[in-house]
Amino acid sequence: MSARQHHKWIAPKRLGYAEISAAVSDPIQRGGPGRAWFIALLGILPLVLATFIAVGAVLTVGIGLSGVNTTVVWGFSIANYVWWIGIGNAGTLISSMLLLTRQGWRASINRFAEAMTLFAAAIAGIFPVIHLGRPLYAYWLAPYPNTMELWPQWRSALVWDFWAIASYILFSLIFWFTGLLPDLATMRDRAQTRTGQVVYGALALGWRGSARHWAVYETFHKTMAALAVPLVCSVHSIVGLDFAASLMPGWQESIFPPYFVVGAMYSGFAMVVMLAIVIRWGLSLQSMITPAHFDAMAKVMLFASIVMTFSYATEWFMAWYGGEHADRTVIGYFFTGDYRWLYFSLLFCNCLVPQLLWFRAVRLNLWLLAAIAIVINLGMWLERILIVWNTLSHGYAISLWRTYHVSLYDVVILIAPLGLFVLGFLVLARILPIVSMHEVRQLAHREGAAA
Amino acid sequence: MSTPLLAEFETPEALIAAMRQTRAEGHRALDAYTPFPIEALTEAFEPRRRLVRPMMAVAGFGSAAAMYVLQWYSSAIAYPLNSGGRPLHSWQVFLLVPVEFGVLIAAIAGFAAMLWSCGLPALHHPLFVMPQFERASQDRFMLLVAPKGEAEPLRRTLEEAGARLVAEMHA
Incomplete structure (x- = not known):
């Protein structure tokens, strides 16, 4: 916090309620998209197109397009799935945990963190389907009366994933829309065109901001937050169980579910920091997203980095202490095997680099913070692909040991969906308030900035 | 009972003070409309149905x-x-x-x-035609009070409490 700043979470000395509404809604209702927006859109359109081509290709040709083989039967699809769902988990987790712990500063970041959840979880949902091998039968995962008299196999991790992702996306949508409702009323009341009035009016459902509305709203919103925390933990625990419920060395570990949850929070916070930096610049929200916000988020990343490091160490220790030969061999393979350089990069990205966040100067330098956030997300993706590769390449049967060879399709489905994610935000930023106006008003009132 | 009055305030503190004053004088405060939740108001207008x-x-x-x-x-x-x-x-x-x-x-x-x-969704409501009501979702704080008897004394109380605009609401 600079000496010039008067309030911790609100940058200017005075930020009235009208200014808050204007700062958030005017870029949508009164300003055009601007040049940066069009450049970004043009830049990501090829990626969006590539995503559709890659998905179309795998649906037509089959998963032979990917580098999987008879030993390493999982590949980029699974790693990408875990990575995206991890990012997707963090938005709702951050938003709800900060609400329950009464961290008023969440007001500036919760809306786009929740939107991040929706987009990331939706993208994550693509991967298990395109990796099914027979994606046309994906609907067999749902229990429905059918003439074949078939039922889902409830003991299968795939079925757990289906319910976890479906429930989580729909839950996050309701949580996000509830928080959006009062802001949609603001948008309705500020709309200057007939279309704007009708569309925002219909979406706002007639919200009047009555004291009774607020009382019910707050009860529901807090209850949702209280449900969201265990839901998020259970969703990513189920992702961890996809591995832990198997019989493979290096996967069958009881630490996997919590270790996956922390990993999700870690990469998710890194993604929120990235988004906050870009959105703050793109929409000129310096008054509401302050250095103190970045300081707080950087501290959470640092904490998560330490917990991740501790989890890796626990994994190594338990393999040694457990004494199982295959487990010990797999850990040895981490450090000396075919993927060792990737493993060293993972440790560098996830454990070493974030230690820079101990320094206040680093936490307040947005360029460094953005670089660290990218490095963390890279490291977390490496972690997920290595969980898949190391164990599958080095299982119990020595005659089956093989390595993975990356194909062009793999590279495309790794990079191209990022375009889809950015497209989601570009569209969202043009139609809906990207910062929660009513919560920032409340924050400004509490901080004494609105008076 | 005559028509209720909708009073517009600039700050939540002024609204809360006015609400207490009108209640003390025996008028019936019906509801308040604010751009963000205010604890004193959610307590004062606690909904009966907690569903x-x-x-x-x-x-x-x-x-x-x-x-x-x-x-x-x-x-x-x-x-x-x-x-x-x-x-x-x-x-x-x-x-x-x-x-x-x-x-x-x-x-x-x-x-x-x-x-x-x-009571949502309700795309129309008599309040939406009130002057300035669109500011209740932005930067103004509105109080709806039903007067005890004549409207004039209540109007005076509201104006003395700092209301910028007092209007009658016709359902």
């Missing part, structure tokens, strides 16, 4: 139980599949899906209960 949490609990636990029964029925009775000698009724793993499903249904039920308790 959201009970509805969520009933829907959540009910749907979780139903999902468990579905899993048990499908794998123990309708389609018994012996895979590696595992028990047909594998209750340990049957707990996962009901948790996810129960939370989802609780959320849907809670959202419906929230709308129902608020």
